[in-house]
Amino acid sequence: MSEILTVKGLKKYFPIVSSTFSRRQVNYIKAVDNVSFFLNEGEILGLVGESGSGKSTTAYVIVGIYSPTAGDILFKGRNINVVATKRPLEVKKEVAIVFQDPGTSLNPQHNIREILSVPLKVHKVVSKKHLNSKIEELLDIVELPKNYMYKQPRAIGGGERQMVAIARALATNPSLIVLDEPTSALDVSVQAKIINKLLDIQKEFQLSYLFITHDLSLMRNVATRIAIMYLGKINELAPAAEFFQNPLHPYTQMLISSVPVVSKAEESIKKKKIISAGEIPSSVNIPPGCGFNTRCPFKKDLCFEVDPEMVEVMPGHYVRCHLYQGMRC
Amino acid sequence: MEVRKMKMPKAMDFSQKWDNFKRLSHKFSRSRISLVGLFSVVIIITLAIFAPLIAPYPEHAGAFVDYAHASIPPCREHLFGTDIMGRDVLSRTIFALRGALLMAIGVIGIVTPIGVIVGLVAGYNSGSLVDTILMRISDVFLALPSLVLALAVAAVLRPTLFNAMLAVCVSWWPWYARLTYGLASSIRNETFVQAAQVIGASHFHIIFKEVLPNCLSSIFTKMALDVGWVILIGASLSFVGLGEQPPTPALGTMVADGARYLPELWWVCVFPALVIVWMILSFNLFGDGVRDALSPEEA
């Protein structure tokens, strides 16, 4: 299996300007701070985190909405660490994104046909004559009726809108789709439909997904591997089954034990109950040492001085915590 | 088969538009007073277009003198009376609507595209040098009171309707630039614009196909509300003699001329003045209705 996407030492700092006049940068919001991971072809990598963890910023940097402060983004071996407007057209054709809220990611003034024809025209996927039939084909993939072509986004339901957004992402036959919380604004019954559709599409078209979400139980059912982000850094990364059987980082354990569940079988997975406490600190004043030291029940003096390094404790299972620094495999 | 395929979507497109139209007209007509405005506006436009057919004495609109019938107060033959040269005030007022409307259409027609394009370009590049240059220029124009600026420009040029129009345009376009700038600079951060950027759409596409359609409802509202104010400023210019020249009737000129014979010949001044008030009021009521209809809030 080859890597379709490799992210190395990715940083995205947003400067905080002291005043409008002097434009002196007094500080940074370290939204993404030295993040590295890779995504294999045909894989679904779940990037999980709470708000303020930098997971969406990571997604935005990868698709080129923001330019990275430092680091490399290798897409099929080609470095694309610039904003979308500076990327070659053929890369933009291959990397698509589905946003969280289809209410704002689809232009409210356009009808579905106009929305779907944008990528088709920009990348000259089909000739003008076949535009309508291609759009019908796309609507067919996401199981929307053909007569939706001339409807406006506000005339259809939230789930259907997200299906349109997915169809738009598929329009250029991409190989990587970044999914930025595609179902968090939707009800569970709609989420189920969308997720199942996304999984079908992934198999059918051999796609790779980078799935950004805050929902751990969703990732359990979707992702091949899961990475947990906290304050702009990845704290733990492991294959999905391993991740839930053997969560190592105290933050991962806290997250898993906080998830509300609906069956007794699930409760047995939440065995290592770590009572959730505290809140994610602001990413402007990140505490020295490990970012999680304000909430960690196992904190030592070392955690306040040195930021731990990512260690591979088992093949494919990485964790960034002082508790496991000696367990390098 | 092929024919049916082509036709079906078209029909749907139309039914969607018809639906939109029905929704808009419902929202517009929720307020009775906007309907009054719409009705008045229709009357004003009809009067202006068919002035030669409607006015009782169309020949009085030009250079016409009939001292025998001068200074008649309002009566059955002359509903608004006649002026000191014996011309029917009603007929002249109806003809003066043409100039006033032409002024409004001309000014808004020239000002909107200029202001909107400047605003779009500056707003889409907000924070850049282009933004600074364009918006500071418009600020300079905004800093001068529009009537004073228009007076100055009109005074330099030869006094004609067209030059008065130009004078108003100079002071009016920055309002459209400002409005569009504000809208565009916030819309460009919307997710659907980012989506278009990620897809690789051109700047031209993003500005005119993604951003502009979302500005239109505010722009249309401003246009509808502005008609009354442009008419007022046009009347002010002709009041001081910088608009349409006699003998062509202009509302401002008629008020100015009549004012000299107040209070004895009150009708010469008061009726054109009331017509100015009526026009501005109707267009503002109509504009309010347009704003209600285009506001995003659901019915």
Place this chain on the structure above:
Amino acid sequence: MSEINLLHIENLSVSYRIYRGLLKVLDGVSLEVRPGEKVALVGETGCGKTTTVKSILNILPRQAIIHRGKVFFKGKDVLRASDSDLNYLRRRGVSMIFQDPTASLFPIFTVGDQISTVIRAALSEDANNTQLKESSLFETALKALRAASLPDPERILRSYPFQLSGGMRQRVCIAMALATPRELLIADEPTTNLDVTIQDQVLRLISNMVAEKNISLILITHSLGVAREIADRIYIMYAGSIIEMSQTDDLFENPLHPYSRALLNCVPKLTGEGIGQGVPGHLPDYLNPPLGCRFEPRCPKSMPICKKIKPSLKEVAKGHFVSCFLYDSLGG
């Protein structure tokens, strides 16, 4: 029966007037809450949860029309109550926490100002407590914040809402809701905008405070998991009707209504057994809702009778009510 219920909603039907006609949102909702009980009302977007809650406080918008039904709070009909009764209800009887703590706190007053306003209003209902000292007001506010386990309550009293994080704001709202004695707390999606670790803390806080003060709770939520964490009893709502009601454990072990089953099946599970197929179709159009069961058009087990007659909520096992013709033969 009704004397032991703190709150009793009886066959409530509410519509909204819009330009295309009447949106028949609530269709005969019945619900009861006993003293000290924690009840959850679960349903998806647009099922009428919020309308139900608003009718409890009699704060329905102007366009709402109440066709029939009664809402009894301690035996008094809220929908036909006098202003002074309503004041009592809102100041001493029921308090509410909303989904968005940012929107429910006033941005230009400090937390302390806002809490003391609430306390003052509540105490003004007490005849013998008219002369209220500002110092005791401050003490009560401080105590309320401390009870909501907010760190450094003195500082928070002086802060403006924007200076607090989302989780802290929701705690402030909880503190405010329970600063004075109440009998019923309504929490409308209190954790929807919060992160999962904060949600866990806030749910625990609500649960503890409700238990400590021995008051009743109605939790409105779209999440079955959240309802399961907190509630003793769960109502499941679909398209303006209660379709199933039972004790929490019973419901999750043995859901009966086809909608409840499908819904539970859709929830992603930590055990990773895959996600159910979802519920086909849409919510019905409230302008022209189906004559019979409102779930019938989406129901995999639809029968001819479902199209014609609306099933009523019947007890099919002890304490387990369901409104579905599939279980008609079991009806007691």
